[in-house]
Amino acid sequence: xxxxxxxxPHAHSYSIYILVWLALMILTGVTVAVAGINFGSLTVATAxxxxxxxxxxxxxxxxxxxxEQKVFKVFVFVAFLFFLISIVLLFSDYSFM
Amino acid sequence: MSVHxxxxxxxxxxxxxxxxxxxxxxxxxxxxxxxxxxxxLYAVYRFMNQEDFHLAAKExxxxxxxxxxxxxxxxxxxxxxxxxxxxxxxKKLSIFFQIVTIVLALGFMVNKYFEWTTKFHHGxxxxxxxxLAQSSGQILFFGLYYVMTGLxxxxxxxxxxxxxVMTRFTAKGIVNSDSYVKLEAAGLYWHLVDxxxxxxxxxxxxxx
Numbered sequence: 001x002x003x004x005x006x007x008x009p010h011a012h013s014y015s016i017y018i019l020v021w022l023a024l025m026i027l028t029g030v031t032v033a034v035a036g037i038n039f040g041s042l043t044v045a046t047a048x049x050x051x052x053x054x055x056x057x058x059x060x061x062x063x064x065x066x067x068e069q070k071v072f073k074v075f076v077f078v079a080f081l082f083f084l085i086s087i088v089l090l091f092s093d094y095s096f097m
Numbered sequence: 098m099s100v101h102x103x104x105x106x107x108x109x110x111x112x113x114x115x116x117x118x119x120x121x122x123x124x125x126x127x128x129x130x131x132x133x134x135x136x137x138l139y140a141v142y143r144f145m146n147q148e149d150f151h152l153a154a155k156e157x158x159x160x161x162x163x164x165x166x167x168x169x170x171x172x173x174x175x176x177x178x179x180x181x182x183x184x185x186x187x188k189k190l191s192i193f194f195q196i197v198t199i200v201l202a203l204g205f206m207v208n209k210y211f212e213w214t215t216k217f218h219h220g221x222x223x224x225x226x227x228x229l230a231q232s233s234g235q236i237l238f239f240g241l242y243y244v245m246t247g248l249x250x251x252x253x254x255x256x257x258x259x260x261x262v263m264t265r266f267t268a269k270g271i272v273n274s275d276s277y278v279k280l281e282a283a284g285l286y287w288h289l290v291d292x293x294x295x296x297x298x299x300x301x302x303x304x305x
Contacts, residue, residue, distance in 0.1 A: 014181055021174040028166050028298075032159065035303035047299035054295045062177045062288045064281075069115065072122060079126045083133055087140065094141055 012064065020061045027054050114278040121282040125289050128252075132293050135245050139300060142237045149234020154304040156221065157242070158212065162302035165208050166294065172201035173291040176260070176284045186274035188267060195264045195280075198287070202257045209250055242301055249297060252290045259283045 031050045039046060060066040065073055143150045179194035220227030223243055228236055263283045266272040272280045 012177075012181055014178060017174055017177045017181070021170060024170045024173075025167060028163065028170065031299055031303065032163050035159075035299065035305060044304075047303055048296075051295050051299055055292050058173065058288050058292050058295070062173055062291075063285055068118075072119065075119075075122055075126075079129060083129060086133070087137065090137055090141065091144075094144060 012061070012067070016061060020057050023057060024054055112276065112278075114276075114281075117278045118281060118285070121285045125285060128289055128293075132245075132248070135241070135248070136296065136300075139241050139245070142234070142241065146232075146234025146237060149232050150238050151304055153231075153235040153238035154301065156216070156219075157302050158215075159302050161208055161212050162298055165205050166298050168201050168205045168208070169291050169294050172198045172205070173288055175201065176287045180277065180280055180284055183267065183272060183274055183277045183280060188270075188273070191280075192264055192267050195260055195267065199257050199260050199264070202253050202260075205253055206250065206257075209246070209253075245297060246301070249290065249293055252293070256283075256287050256290050259286060 027050050031047055034046055034050070035043070037043075059076065065076060175194045175197045179191045179198065182188075182191035182194055216222060221239060222228065223240060228239055260283055263272060263280050266279060
């Protein structure tokens with residue numbers, strides 16, 4: 001087994017983190033700017049969509065998922081899938097009350 | 098390779114860094130359930146009290162919220178940079194980034210302190226007469242606000258302590274360029290705290 005895979009991923013440089021940070025800051029600015037405009041029911045959806053993009057960036061780059069073994073990605077995917085299922089079931093219940 | 102192993106046979110300590118990181122991820126999933134439940138609660142109550150939530154959210158200061166978001170995102174950056182630094186054997190740089198992370202986290206909590214005390218001065222806190230006089234939807238909004246940002250704040254404090262311990266470990270050489278899984282685990286925790294805030298921020302501060 002190589003030292004690389006045993007001790008963890010080494011693939012990230014300083015610059016990619018700074019780029020991701022810039023993207024996160026810009027997306028924060030966009031969320032704040034967009035919140036002022038009224039899209040009606042789409043306002044919340046837009047905010048959540050931007051938050052999801054930010055989360056994706058943090059998970060893949062800051063939390064190293066991009067260079068992590070496949071099993072980690074499957075784990076996180078399954079966790080989020082069940083979270084999503086829960087919220088869909090919850091709202092399908094409340095929407096018809 | 099076998100010669101290499103033989104040479105280090107005395108110093109060999111069993112280590113499973115992948116297992117260590119996986120354990121941390123499993124813990125983070127329990128955090129997802131903890132905060133997830135609160136987000137579900139928020140979603141349902143907001144769905145049932147839309148007008149009241151909009152009204153109540155006007156009390157929150159978007160400026161402080163945005164500023165705190167920027168602080169937390171930047172602290173996530175410095176945390177990630179500290180791991181790259183230790184991977185490259187720059188011990189001092191790694192310690193520097195870790196200390197910057199702690200200072201930024203402290204800044205976040207100071208802002209939070211002023212934000213909460215201002216609310217308290219306005220008479221808005223759980224169980225206050227002023228709040229109880231408002232509609233049930235507004236009471237729910239502030240109840241959720243205090244519980245969710247409070248629990249998040251607690252996580253920030255725990256994160257600060259954790260990173261502080263890591264800084265000591267790095268200084269003593271327990272965390273080094275060959276073995277830094279502890280620092281990575283602290284980093285994973287810190288990024289999760291960041292992700293939770295990424296959702297808390299628009300859901301509480303940006304409903305107008």
